[in-house]
Amino acid sequence: MAYKEKICPKCSIKHNKRGEFCSRSCGNQKKHSHHTKLALATIQSLRMNSDDPVAEEQRYALAKVNGAVDPVPPLTKTPLQSNQFVQDGDIWTET
16 A cells, blocks of 8 residues: 655655654654643652552552662562471461
């Protein structure tokens, strides 16, 4: 299927592809207005401050990326010691 020849607004290359841009990388270079950025920031702020479980995970991931102290140490696998056995996924200790 042939499309009419157009000029890409980003890189000024002539192309016969669908859409106004010549490639995906040129199409992803959209400049957002200040109003759009403010609206997105407001919505994201409301969502991140909610009690939604997805927001909780995102806050945890963001704190981890920013170098905040992790309150819960990561789980590690340790071998069973003497007098311990696993029953239904729980470690029991015999005394």
